[in-house]
Amino acid sequence: MNQELTRWTGPEGLPRFDRIADTDFAPAFEQELAAALAAVEAIAANPAPASFENTVAAMELVDEGLNRLLAVFYTLAAVDSNEARQALQRDFAPKLADYGSRTGMDPRLHARVSAIAAEADALPPEDARLTRLMLRDLTRAGAGLGEAARARLAEIRSRMAVLTTQFTQNVLADERDFVMPVADDQLAGLPDWLRAAMRAAAAERDMAGQVVTLNRSLIVPFLEHASERALRETAFRAFTARGSGAGAGGEATNNLPLVAEILSLRHERAALLGYADFAAWKLETQMAGSAERVEDLLTAVWRPARARAAEDEAKLTQMLHADGVNGALEAWDWRYYAARLKRETHDLDEAAVKPYLTLEAMLGAVFDVAHRLFRLDFAPLQAPLWAPDVRAWRVTRDGRLMAIFVGDFFARPGKRSGAWCSALQMQHKMGDGQRPIVVNVCNFTPPEAPGAPAFLSWDDARTLFHEFGHASHHILSEVTWPSISGTSVAQDFVELPSQLYEHWLEQPAVLDAHARHHATGEVLPASLRDRLLAAGKADAGFSTVEYLESALVDLDFHRGAPPADPLARQGEVLAGLGAPEAIPMRHATPHFAHVFAGDSYAAGYYSYMWSEVMDADAFAAFEEAGDIFDPNVARRLEETILSRGGTAPAEELWMAFRGRMPGVEPLLRGRGLA
Structure with missing residues (x-):
């Protein structure tokens, strides 16, 4: 087994992505999965009376190695997919589902945690919260049901893992395979920055001229500016056909049968657990409630x-x-x-705004807001990551390491569309404790040439702030247990920090400090800034x-x-x-x-x-x-x-x-x- 998959030796504890090969994952996965299963079995079969330490706290450690391996693998599978990684995803999915079923539906664990929860009021508040959440999750997974119901729930979980993996890969295939060449005489209405982005997209695919792809940061401005209606229709239909069987992959990437089966299985799972429907099951634990x-x-x-x-x-x-x-x-x-x-x-032309909204300028704004609000400082960190344009920073406060922040900002073939925040490593205080390693992923249009500035749209800049809002939730986390740290909150609460952070982008004080012309350093003129903000609604x-x-x-x-x-x-x-x-x-x-x-x-x-x-x-x-x-x-x-x-x-x-x-x-x- 490649030890780099679980014992990361890169700068500040990052994985050494340059020492990891796709062929390393399968044997490491089998080894770590077996170790996790053995650890869970030891806890469930422990003859000693159940205690917080030998059951609830112990469960926080059982799959640490597996989680570290999977953090590396699923990061790579999302940001740089290939056939080998897709095959591994299909292989891992049912095995992970089986692991989740055996762990989450074990009646012995349910009994042990139930006994601890009955006396949880005597525990410290965070320990009591962890215990009650663990019991809730075991109950909602079906650990308290009879054997036949548990067996069917395990079958559903395994099948769902296959279906959702295939759904993702079908969409990715349609996004990857669609490329629409645009001739020189079809460029009417397109600003220079968009033409440059289209040339860069073509060059990335070893094509001449300029192309439109299904990267949102490219296709949306194309739909906003292209004068030729027939081209807009072709691009739009391709964008909305993803996963329908009418996309670039044809019937082979048709997700509709998968969707029907997913919905049916979700409903069956909810019914087995005693709920009227899946919405009732899902919303029970959310802030909305119903x-x-x-x-x-x-x-x-x-x-x-x-x-x-x-x-x-x-x-x-x-x-x-x-x-x-x-x-x-x-x-x-x-x-x-x-x-x-x-x-x-x-009186607003986005082409006039773009020179002031470079990635570097907006990153400066993101980091400045974090410093002014939370006294966070960011220093570049050189580390071997998964692509040359991926970057990392040490995040400190008053000299104390708070997190490692990784940014993967540009679209590339094989990268999942959209933007997201994930964590290679969660914050916790167990043992010696650990600080988080947070990853923000976006799909901005890359610069036309190495060393050239990368220009963002206003929506891109908002996405940058949004995803860093999620990152701040990880960076500032100060809890004991990893399963309730960072963004481990109700789904309808998790977007609060990210959407709140967006507000600072719209503040004149922030734009005046950071929205500067890439060539002249000139501040975004106040009249243009005010028109930009007014146009936002x-x-x-x-x-x-x-x-x-x-x-x-x-x-x-x-x-x-x-x-x-x-x-x-x-x-x-x-x-x-x-x-x-x-x-x-x-x-x-x-x-x-x-x-x-x-x-x-x-x-x-x-x-x-x-x-x-x-x-x-x-x-x-x-x-x-x-x-x-x-x-x-x-x-x-x-x-x-x-x-x-x-x-x-x-x-x-x-x-x-x-x-x-x-x-x-x-x-x-x-x-x-x-």
Whole structure:
């Protein structure tokens, strides 16, 4: 076994990715999985009376080696997929599902943890919380059920692992395989920075000229600027066809049969556990608590968002007709005319803003905000990572190491789309303790040439701030047990730190300090800055509607009996909402990875908006203090939320910070929908 997979020897304890080969993973996985299973068996079969130390605390250590190996493997599988890694994913998935079943449904563990939980009030608060959560998870996994039910749940878990892995790989295949060449005489309307990005995408694929790919940071600006309507339609249809069988991979990458089976198995699992449906099972442990509360929030926002979208649609249709195009505004028209309307209404051309929004400038802003709020300092760290353009920093406070932060910012073939935050290593205080190794992954368009600046769109800059908000949740974590540290909180609470951090991007003080022209160093002119900020809410109807469509479809899929034909059900939900034809779901069912690449956001895509209700009110706390960097409010935010992980229920953490629950009004004002 390659020891580098579990005993990392790189700078500051990072893995040495340059010493790891794909052929190392399988034998190491088998060895670490066997060790973890043996450790769990020793705890479950321990003849000594159950205690916190010999059961609950011991369970925190059983799969440390396996987790470290998998952290390396799944990071590489997401950021640089290849056939070998995809084959390993398919091999590992059912074995990990079996491990999860044997551990999570062991009646002996359930009995031991139940005995400890009965006297948990005598334990220190964090130990008591860990015990109760462990018992809850064992119960919700089925450890308290009879043998036949447990066996069926294990079968479901194993099959789900296969299905969700295949779903992810199908979407990735469609994203990887679609490339649309754009001829020199088809570039009308495209700004220079976008043409350069398209040339860079072509060169990366050893192609001449310029191309459009399904990388969101490339295709969205293309849809906003391309004058040739037929090209917009081709690109849009490819983007929305991912995973449908009509994408680049054809029927081989059709996810719809997988989706139907996933929904059916989720429903069966919930029923075996005694719940009415999957939504009831999932939401039981969330801050929202019930599907009814989720629906109330989403519909309260849907009404004003739909009304705003209808107003905008009328304006954009007039523009379409003025261009001599008859008929209705189509989905591939909306972004193009909305961008034009924004430019005309706010006298704003994104091409004029981009030179000020380089990756370096915006990273400087991200780090400066972290320093002013939490006294964090960032120093570059040279380390052998998985690609030459991946970077690392030591994060310190008053000289103390707080974390290692890794940034993988640019799109590349084989990289999963979207943006996310993960941790190679969680913070904890067991033994000598350890600080987190946090990874932010984005898919920004890379620079046209080595050494050239990388320009971000305003949405890219917002994504950078968003993902670092998640990272701050890890960096500032100060808890004992790894399973409740960092972002290990309720799903509808986890987006609060990330969405809250976005607010600082919109502050004139931050932009004035960091949005500087890449060539001249000139500060973003105040008039341009103000027009940029004013334009931020210009298409709020579109962005809110496309999100809510996805959230409401997700919720409907998991309430009541599962649909036999998910795509037909999707259509019924959207028709019932009166959803605009020109605004499709942000994530249509065949490529809705949040929901079907795993269970994390299943019946939980609403959580972004649930958290947004809180993030709007949380930022208001700084505004009420009269200083967006108020040290007392920042300290309270850290002490009550960011450092606490999952050591208390989400509502309790929120109340400790704010003292009251928020309403929806700040969210509507923030989106310009009030």
